Amino acid sequence: MIEVKGTDESGIPQIIAFDGRVIEIFAHVSGRMKSRRFHIDLVKKIEIKERDDKPPLLYLELTSPAAFGTYEFKSGGENLYELIDAIKEAMNPIL
Numbered sequence: 419m420i421e422v423k424g425t426d427e428s429g430i431p432q433i434i435a436f437d438g439r440v441i442e443i444f445a446h447v448s449g450r451m452k453s454r455r456f457h458i459d460l461v462k463k464i465e466i467k468e469r470d471d472k473p474p475l476l477y478l479e480l481t482s483p484a485a486f487g488t489y490e491f492k493s494g495g496e497n498l499y500e501l502i503d504a505i506k507e508a509m510n511p512i513l
Contacts, residue, residue: 420501424494432489434476436505441478445489454487456480458508466502474498
């Protein structure tokens with residue numbers, strides 16, 4: 419299992435975990451702390467968008483129409499790239 423822990427711009431904790439088949443996200447969304455779970459087969463695209471003078475942004479797009487999320491780590495998130503690599507590897511297993 420890989421976990422990425424940090425805070426958003428408001429200092430609110432965020433956690434993203436991946437166990438090899440399910441991505442679980444604990445983040446502050448629309449004024450409330452929420453938990454969301456996505457099976458790896460529902461992930462269409464996941465990437466880190468680098469931005470000048472701002473923390474990197476995690477972009478997650480699902481196979482459902484118009485289903486996506488963005489998550490910013492202002493602090494923490496040191497192993498975010500490790501998480502993305504593990505998810506991408508699970509999305510495209512070598513047979």
